[in-house]
Amino acid sequence: MLLTEIIAKLGGKLVGADINVNSIKSLDLAAPGEITFISESKFLPKIKSSQASAVIIKEEFISDITIPAIVVADPFLYYAQVSQIFNPILQLERKISSSAKIDISCKIGNNCAISDNVVIGKNVVIGDNTQIYPNVVINDNVIIGNNVTLFANISIYSKVMIGNNTVVHAGVVIGADGFGYAPDKKGVRHKIPQVGGVKIGNNVEIGANTTIDGGTFSPTIIEDGVVIDNLVQIAHNVTIGSHTAIAANTGIAGSTKIGKFCIIAGHAGIGDHVNICDYAVVGGLTGVGRDITKPGLYTSSYPFNEFKEHAKIAIRLKSLNDMFLRIKALEDKYNKYFGDNNGQ
Amino acid sequence: MLLTEIIAKLGGKLVGADINVNSIKSLDLAAPGEITFISESKFLPKIKSSQASAVIIKEEFISDITIPAIVVADPFLYYAQVSQIFNPILQLERKISSSAKIDISCKIGNNCAISDNVVIGKNVVIGDNTQIYPNVVINDNVIIGNNVTLFANISIYSKVMIGNNTVVHAGVVIGADGFGYAPDKKGVRHKIPQVGGVKIGNNVEIGANTTIDGGTFSPTIIEDGVVIDNLVQIAHNVTIGSHTAIAANTGIAGSTKIGKFCIIAGHAGIGDHVNICDYAVVGGLTGVGRDITKPGLYTSSYPFNEFKEHAKIAIRLKSLNDMFLRIKALEDKYNKYFGDNNGQ
């Protein structure tokens, strides 16, 4: 593909010869015939040893470059878009496998691929150009949009809606019962039925083995453009605002609302009935037990130490309240002898 | 269903007209013709704007109510039970799919539903009224009770027993090898076979994509009435006491014993060979590395902060042992100059 062909699709300005490139790689990995990108100035020195034949770069660095370049405002974003051209989502052959079990009441759109051993229940509606990998199970009354990709071994319970262009990775479970019980006097738990389902928007991506529970009365909601990593738990009645990103191993407890354009880092635990405002960033391994009302970065995790050093801190942490009171006592003594300001 | 029909099944006292209701919802969501419930006094004001036609309520609040009511001691528990009437567990059509692969040595009870592509190994015994969703795999020598529901894509290894009325959600893996190795001098790990299997009691519910490993010599045990959320890891040789609840993303390490009626909140990590007594409550994101011998609430997680504020604390935490010693030094100085009690 000529650089000018890329520019015709994605914008940018050509500097140098209009050569052909056949792939995009990082500075280290690019081979002759491939284009690379410089997303930060610290990577600029690497261009000298790179074998790339062209580079995506900001205007301000163009004087350092001797190979053909596409000048853009955001080389990292442009790289993602070029890579999408060279590496489109793989498309399964458009056919419905004879081993797929599809209830006669289903409506399947045009140009779908439904693979071996897929099982689809009653009254399921699937849009056009949607592809389903092998061994996916879809229960009754599910609605799936256009251009959706469902990878292998996914389980979708009933009352789930999935929007257009959404990608769900292998092993994901959508719409299982939320974790709700009413304990009796003895502490025996009585199940609270969870019949609200799940509503997933457009352009969402859901990572492998993630679980999204169905709501109690009304749906758990994943809005447009949300991206969720692997092994994430989204509990019942949660709302994830549009374009929020949630990294792996994170859990969001019941009835919590996360705003738009948030970032929740890995291994975070967001408590139940918490409200997090738009544009909040929650650090890794962070527990959030109360609302976040102001954008910004929040964390509860402390740095790791060598065990010996850590143990010393841990033992003093136990005395922290005592230390506080002892400082107060010392201050009071001082003030008694010398007056409050003498020592300043 | 008439309010008196509900009362005939579940108890309670009718106050007002014996009307028909067709569903149960929360105060906000209930529509005309539906019953709602007031579990806490703080929700009482909402009844005025609710469209519900009837309400489940405590005796003490009945004077505030103008619609038909069922008076009970525990409205939240009663709500769960009413909702179970209106929303029973979905029942698959009672048949054995022609695409299910069931070894000839298996014994399948009466009135079971075994769905498409289910694969059942040798000498498996399944009780009556049990339903199995598509693409479940059950290895040899598994015993499953009556009225069990196994959702889609579950994997059950050999030597697993599952009691009556137990519900296992999609993607769960039961009986995989526990994580046991003996390192040699070089540090190379030699696998310790795990042949003890898993024994799961009656009325247990296991959340989606949770994993329960088989024991080394004798079974990992999940007692009656235990409820486990999604993405929970139960390691080999663990015992979970009856009616204990474990929230999502929690891990219980090997050979740990958790008592009865415990609550383990989300994202907790319970170490190996730990004993936790009955009625203990472990907070979210809490690490438990030693025994808990007294009922109560235990936690190890500290509140989150804005990053800037948090960084200040984190840097001082490194000096905590030093701070402790400096307070001690200041106290010693005081005592030297003024005597121990002078400053009090």
Added chain:
Amino acid sequence: MLLTEIIAKLGGKLVGADINVNSIKSLDLAAPGEITFISESKFLPKIKSSQASAVIIKEEFISDITIPAIVVADPFLYYAQVSQIFNPILQLERKISSSAKIDISCKIGNNCAISDNVVIGKNVVIGDNTQIYPNVVINDNVIIGNNVTLFANISIYSKVMIGNNTVVHAGVVIGADGFGYAPDKKGVRHKIPQVGGVKIGNNVEIGANTTIDGGTFSPTIIEDGVVIDNLVQIAHNVTIGSHTAIAANTGIAGSTKIGKFCIIAGHAGIGDHVNICDYAVVGGLTGVGRDITKPGLYTSSYPFNEFKEHAKIAIRLKSLNDMFLRIKALEDKYNKYFGDNNGQ
């Protein structure tokens, strides 16, 4: 099996009669006719009440033993090896199920077992003696070695390589897209294609429902002899060095390199682009956000407390910076009045 037969395979020295044993169990569980082992001196008293007919033991404890014994340097390692003899990995019947869907372009080795409903895509190569449980899905261009075991419901994306003798437990997902996006000015995320695949070495074991993402340009790498527990997330571009062990619920973020012979305990969270040296040990629930350059034990988790006690510490933790400054002020006052060394 005679004790001398075991010794012929594994080494060790016979003390006492050369009896037959038919299984190996722990001291508590061993029955007559079974052999047991004493791995630590603290278990020595238990031998008196054990019903075992023989014991694996260190030379130094042999005088306490009255039953036939195998004397070895490392009884725990020897136990693992004996147990492997009595409990070899179960072997499926060597046949290819008629319900398996295998693309005609695949090359399947000799003596493989491919179970019901397995789906294998194009150009897949599988070595000899490999066994695949039901409902496994393998996409195009995957290469799998000899003597591999893939348990049920595993999903393998394209561009995955798996070495010899590797065991993958049920529900694992290998090669799903890494979590990579480039945000535009509005914060909308644009997917970065992940086409590097995964390369898994020989003698690796991967726990149930674990996820290993494919790399961006080049493979995510799991070296020989690595053992990974359940529900672990390995992000794109990670390298796990040979013979490292990773316990359950742990997450390793993108582009991180973990050395050889490391131990990562449960529920740890390793940040992105971190380098951890060989022989490092990371404690449970520990967050690692910077490099580890020296072998040793590292942790960031603090002990749990009863909630009341914990709350007192938590509130003082907020004042920790203030406490630090107040100690400094007190010290300065002292020094002003008494000189720096007077109080010592």
